[in-house]
Amino acid sequence: ESLHMIQLLAQLEILCKQLYETTDTSTRLQAEKALVEFTNSPDCLSRCQLLLERGSSSYSQLLAATCLSKLVSRTSNPLPLEQRIDIRNYVLNYLATRPKLATFVTQALIQLYARITKLGWFDCQKEDYVFRNVIVDVTRFLQDSVEHCIIGVTILSQLTNEINQADTTHPLTKHRKIASSFRDSSLFDIFTLSCNLLKQVRNLNLNDEGQHGLLMQLLKLAHNCLNFDFIGTSTDESSDDLCTVQIPTSWRSAFLDSSTLQLFFDLYHSIPPSLSPLVLSCLVQIASVRRSLFNNAERAKFLSHLVDGVKRILENPQSLSDPNNYHEFCRLLARLKSNYQLGELVKVENYPEVIRLIANFTVTSLQHWEFAPNSVHYLLSLWQRLAASVPYVKATEPHMLETFTPEVTKAYITSRLESVHIILRDGLEDPLDDAGLVQQQLDQLSTIGRCEYEKTCALLVQLFDQSAQSYQELLQSTNSSTMDAAIQEGRLTWLVYIIGAVIGGRVSFASTDEQDAMDGELVCRVLQLMNLTDSRLAQAGNEKLELAMLSFFEQFRKIYIGDQVQKSSKNSTGHSGACVFLRFLTRPVGTL
Structure with missing residues (x-):
């Protein structure tokens, strides 16, 4: 019998090595196939224990832990309660007596503990919910060495994470029942424990790798507790700004x-x-x-x-x-x-x-x-x-926002214009190529720029006139460099986008006749620039500048021409938006 066991063990160790180390695809596939048979065999449980007890490599320990995780997660023909209790106790003892396992093995065993605990959360033995004494389970780790402490904290952290995440094999209703029961019975105690331990370790020697590791795991644990999906809504990560943490009373x-x-x-x-x-x-x-x-x-x-x-x-x-x-x-x-x-x-x-x-x-x-x-x-x-x-x-x-908001607006506008030269000079990635990011920033700026709007407008007029004049002079000059023209085109592209954005921001605020007149000053400049760029299209066009123009017209149409225009939208002489537009178009072009 023992000879058979030794041969079996040796064979399994070779398969593990082939599975995790070999670069030859066919060898790995054969190993995978053999190990699938191993997982499905009736005596898989005892063989996993054999691998954990007597296996000589970390790979065999990892294989045993992953196989056991599959066994305890089975929905058809689940393992009996006694067996799952035994595995749970075995894993805890194994981790307690071998604190220096390879990290990936410790991780896989903790994952196994978390899986058993989650799936057995409602299981009773003699009226006792046997899998719920999680804080008792880790107390012995917390009273031991730093390595043991790290294991104990990681167990709670991984368990919180595991219970917070729905899996595809079990119905969502079961997941929510487990998660809300865990939240009500254990989560606050776990969070309090993490805070108390953080208070204790503030004075640790952080040059010590172990103590550094312990602090990291404690912070992860506290974060997992605060990040718990308390009411089961699982808002997706992209709606980050709207996040409210639904802490229980x-x-x-x-x-x-x-x-x-x-x-x-x-x-x-x-x-x-x-x-x-x-x-x-x-x-x-x-x-x-x-x-x-x-x-x-x-x-x-x-x-x-x-x-x-x-x-x-x-x-x-x-x-x-x-x-x-x-x-x-x-x-x-x-x-x-x-x-x-x-x-x-x-x-x-x-x-x-x-x-x-x-x-x-x-x-x-x-x-x-x-x-x-x-x-x-x-x-x-x-x-x-x-x-x-x-x-x-x-x-x-x-x-005090009338003092500080214009500073923020100015910093945004001037920094985008200054970036143009550096991007062209150093061949860097151009933020204007990321349309989504630019649009998002412009949407935000549209509101910020309408606060103390006369300052925003004066700044845009000044910067636009400088760039447009330089650009016109470069086009008329016989010895200007293409680099200089590209810089002014880049600056004008940003300015046209920004002007479109701040005009679009009009919807956020009650607008005055003075502000509509300021809008008119900005619109007029963009239209004159468009006359200039249109006259050059036969020789050379700038795609980014054209796109900025389109974006500007979209905003202008929305505010001053579209069917949704607010009735109050008048320029300083009392005309409606469409008349404003016509007046700008027929205004003598003059110099830019």
């Missing part, structure tokens, strides 16, 4: 007590930049806790602590040079406005200082247009929402 204590929020801000300042993005991700979720968790006074206090934390990060911005930190921090800033109203923000004690710091941070970010373009979306989203709130703010405290 039973968690109120953790958020009324400012020490939870303080813990994460303190961690951000005390740990290496490689780990702080995880801290900021947790803060993004905490900042998005549903408003109805608090009464007005509690919310004001919570917001005040949140704004203080943001201020401290802006005053010590060293870690923000890391792109991941920078990205998460931009998301955090956007959440300040998506979850709180301008009227609440202006009442925060440090508001004037904070809005100044945020404006400076935004302006600097926009000037470095080549750094983290995907993060800028969140900053523009913040300013768009702030600008859109101005007409509605009832608070007597000054919002």
Whole structure:
């Protein structure tokens, strides 16, 4: 019998090696086929145990863990309860007695534990829900070495993740029942445990690889708890801005007590930049806790602590040079406005200082247009929402946006124009080639630019006239370089897009005759430029500039000509939009 076992073991070890290591396709396919038979054999369970007990390679341990995961997930002919309890206990003991397994083996065994626990969540033995004592299961790990501690925390983290994710093999209703039962019975205890352990490890020696690893797993655990789909709506990731975290009422204590929020801000300042993005991700979720968790006074206090934390990060911005930190921090800033109203923000004690710091941070970010373009979306989203709130703010405290919004508008416009020369000179990727991104930014700018519109308009007129004049002179000159012409065309392309956007932004605000006249000044310039570029089409056309013109006309049509035009849309002499358009077309062209 034992000889047979030794031969079987040797054969399985060879198959594992072939499966995970060989580069020869046919050998690997044969190994896969043999291992499928192995999984389907009646004594698969005992063989997996044999591999775990006596296998000499990490690959055989991995194979055993994956096979067992398949066995416990079977919907037809499921394993009896006693057997699943045995596997669960065996896995926990195995992990406890072998803390130095290969990472991928530990990971596969923890995944196996999570799968058994999730699928057996409603299983009872003598009126006891045998798979629910998860905190008891990991306590022995948490009281041992750092390696053991990491395993214990990873078990809770992986379990939270596993329960939060629906799988294709089991009905969605079963998944939701398990997830809501787990949420009500265990999740808050797990989150509290993660916070308590984070408080303890703040003073760890982070040069020690093990302790660094423990902190990372604890932050992942806290993030998985805060990221849980509390009400089963699973909004998709793309609707990031609209996110509200539906924290259950039973968690109120953790958020009324400012020490939870303080813990994460303190961690951000005390740990290496490689780990702080995880801290900021947790803060993004905490900042998005549903408003109805608090009464007005509690919310004001919570917001005040949140704004203080943001201020401290802006005053010590060293870690923000890391792109991941920078990205998460931009998301955090956007959440300040998506979850709180301008009227609440202006009442925060440090508001004037904070809005100044945020404006400076935004302006600097926009000037470095080549750094983290995907993060800028969140900053523009913040300013768009702030600008859109101005007409509605009832608070007597000054919002100061009339000072700072034009700075943001100016930084966006001038930085896009300055980018043209550098992109052409260094052969970089042109942001104008990404139509989706440009459109998204222009939509945001359309609202931001209408705040203090006369400043926006004056700036656009000044920049447009400079570029158009340079362009005209270059076309008339006999010895101008194509590079110089390309630079002015690129700048004009951006300006035409931006003018179209700010005219389109008229729908967001009650417009005045003066503003309609300003629109007229801008429209007139674009139409004169179009006359010039049309006259050159036979020799040379610029596709990007033509596309910008189309975008401009789409906005102009929507605001001043289409059937949806608001009746109040008149220019300064009281004509309707269509008349404005005709007047511009018949206006003498003169010099650009």
